[in-house]
Amino acid sequence: xxxxxxxxxxxxxxxxxxxxxxxxxxxxxxxxxxxxxxxxxxxxxxxxxxxxxxxxxxxxxxxxxxxxxxxxxxxxxxxxxxxxxxxxxxxxxxxxxxxxxxxxxxxxxxxxxxxxxxxxxxxxxxxxxxxxxxxxxxxxxxxxxxxxxxxxxxxxxxxxxxxxxxxxxxxxxxxxxxxxxxxxxxxxxxxxxxxxxxxxxxxxxxxx
Amino acid sequence: xxxxxxxxxxxxxxxxxxxxxxxxxxxxxxxxxxxxxxxxxxxxxxxxxxxxxxxxxxxxxxxxxxxxxxxxxxxxxxxxxxxxxxxxxxxxxxxxxxxxxxxxxxxxxxxxxxxxxxxxxxxxxxxxxxxxxxxxxxxxxxxxxxxxxxxxxxxxxxxxxxxxxxxxxxxxxxxxxxxxxxxxxxxxxxxxxxxxxxxxxxxxxxxxxxxxxxxxxxxxxxxxxxxxxxxxxx
Numbered sequence: 208x209x210x211x212x213x214x215x216x217x218x219x220x221x222x223x224x225x226x227x228x229x230x231x232x233x234x235x236x237x238x239x240x241x242x243x244x245x246x247x248x249x250x251x252x253x254x255x256x257x258x259x260x261x262x263x264x265x266x267x268x269x270x271x272x273x274x275x276x277x278x279x280x281x282x283x284x285x286x287x288x289x290x291x292x293x294x295x296x297x298x299x300x301x302x303x304x305x306x307x308x309x310x311x312x313x314x315x316x317x318x319x320x321x322x323x324x325x326x327x328x329x330x331x332x333x334x335x336x337x338x339x340x341x342x343x344x345x346x347x348x349x350x351x352x353x354x355x356x357x358x359x360x361x362x363x364x365x366x367x368x369x370x371x372x373x374x375x376x377x378x379x380x381x382x383x384x385x386x387x388x389x390x391x392x393x394x395x396x397x398x399x400x401x402x403x404x405x406x407x408x409x410x411x412x413x414x415x
Numbered sequence: 416x417x418x419x420x421x422x423x424x425x426x427x428x429x430x431x432x433x434x435x436x437x438x439x440x441x442x443x444x445x446x447x448x449x450x451x452x453x454x455x456x457x458x459x460x461x462x463x464x465x466x467x468x469x470x471x472x473x474x475x476x477x478x479x480x481x482x483x484x485x486x487x488x489x490x491x492x493x494x495x496x497x498x499x500x501x502x503x504x505x506x507x508x509x510x511x512x513x514x515x516x517x518x519x520x521x522x523x524x525x526x527x528x529x530x531x532x533x534x535x536x537x538x539x540x541x542x543x544x545x546x547x548x549x550x551x552x553x554x555x556x557x558x559x560x561x562x563x564x565x566x567x568x569x570x571x572x573x574x575x576x577x578x579x580x581x582x583x584x585x586x587x588x589x590x591x592x593x594x595x596x597x598x599x600x601x602x603x604x605x606x607x608x609x610x611x612x613x614x615x616x617x618x619x620x621x622x623x624x625x626x627x628x629x630x631x632x633x634x635x636x637x638x639x640x641x642x643x644x645x646x647x648x649x
Contacts (some may be wrong), residue, residue, distance in 0.1 A: 252586065253516065253517075254442045254445070254586050254589050255442075255586050255588055255589050256585075256586050261644055262642045262643050262644040263642075263643055263644070264643060264644060264645075264646055265643040265646075267643075268638060268641055268643065269585065270444075270445060270587075270636035270637065270638045271445060271446065271573075271584045271585040271586060271587040271636070272585040272586055273442070273443065273445050273586055273638075273639070273640070274586075276640065277442075277443040277444075277445070277496075277639040277640045278640040278641075278642040279638060279640065279641055279642050279643070280642075282585070288583075288585055288586060288588055289588065290520075290583075290588050290589065290590070290591065290592040290593060290620075291442065291468070291516070291517075291520040291589045291590045291593065292517075292520040292521055292523065292524035292592070292593040294517075294520070295516065295517025295518075295520050295521060296517075296521075298517055299517055299521075299535060299536070299537060318540075328501060328505075329513075330493055330494060330495030331491060331492050331493035331494050331495065331513050332492060332493070332513060332515055332516075332543075333492050333493040333515075333516050334492065334515065334516035334517060335515075336515035336518075336537050336538050336541060336543060337515045337516060337517030337518065337537045340535075340536045340537045340538070340539065341517075341536070341537065367541065367542050368540060368541045368542075369541065370539075370540070370541065371539060371540025371541065372540075
């Protein structure tokens with residue numbers, strides 16, 4: 208029994224500490240917001256907002272209020288708005304404690320690839336390169352293997368990089384892994400997952 | 416000499432020329448200078464290089480200038496919402512320079528502040544770093560990125576007074592202030608022009624020194640991704 212999307216998001220939410228300013232990527236990372244519980248977490252939207260609220264009720268959408276995925280959202284009592292240069296200033300300046308984002312590949316040295324596949328349509332990196340280079344902690348949530356059953360935790364990335372040596376922790380459907388000297392350290396296994404399963408689906412060097 | 420003009424065409428008169436570099440505010444379709452884009456389309460200015468985070472959608476935003484083939488090159492961070500853009504790019508008709516979003520914003524802001532280049536760790540070790548100077552500060556590598564000095568800035572704000580002091584609204588601020596700062600001339604369209612003195616000086620987001628021409632426009636403000644939540648049953 209591996210973790211499903213929501214369980215991965217719930218596990219990722221445990222990484223967040225009270226008082227943190229956090230940036231959540233699109234997809235499974237967005238679900239992390241559902242599991243922060245009582246912790247005082249402020250979500251950043253990198254187009255220029257701290258204190259991102261939930262989606263609006265129907266009829267209350269405001270075209271001037273969107274998140275970095277261009278979805279309509281709402282503000283909270285703590286919300287602050289600012290321009291994109293200021294927004295990426297706080298990202299590059301290390302003021303955002305953590306970013307949680309998806310990935311296509313992660314290498315055992317912390318290299319991350321999540322923005323382009325050569326030969327396929329390239330849409331752009333958006334703010335991903337800035338985020339992984341700048342924030343305090345980079346946490347990746349992704350499936351352990353791709354649709355062909357091949358490991359996404361690699362010795363070296365094959366795709367063009369988003370950032371070099373930037374990933375701190377990886378949460379997959381099979382477990383939790385830290386990037387450490389010499390490889391990936393298995394921190395935790397999902398309920399019911401065996402070490403053999405993890406070994407067979409991991410190309411990267413696993414430590415201990 | 417006043418800054419207020421009657422129409423977008425009038426506000427752009429004498430400023431447009433083929434091959435120019437334009438910095439445009441906006442993120443997705445949020446806070447984009449709709450009226451000025453439309454006036455540039457009507458003016459037919461060609462071979463434009465446009466620095467803008469996104470390229471609009473097929474029939475709205477900067478997408479309209481792509482349909483008329485007025486754009487030679489885009490400097491953007493994400494262009495995924497525009498089929499015509501992709502068609503022109505893949506066929507080699509359109510040049511594209513991808514910039515990380517924060518690097519793009521800072522390239523505009525820096526130029527507006529008279530800074531021709533700056534070092535950033537964004538993109539180190541990636542294709543973005545290719546051909547760029549690398550410098551090590553305190554044990555960490557940084558790459559040199561250059562300011563974007565635009566011929567013209569086109570910007571959307573919520574309110575302006577007649578001296579050009581601007582107030583933006585919510586996340587429609589986005590790239591508008593840095594885009595406004597980096598142009599030799601900055602033309603702003605707003606929803607409302609208010610008398611000087613009616614904006615609290617402490618609440619001005621961008622001072623009028625950056626703003627040369629102002630128009631009041633009609634704004635469609637199209638929503639790109641309408642997402643809502645259900646009301647809980649009472």
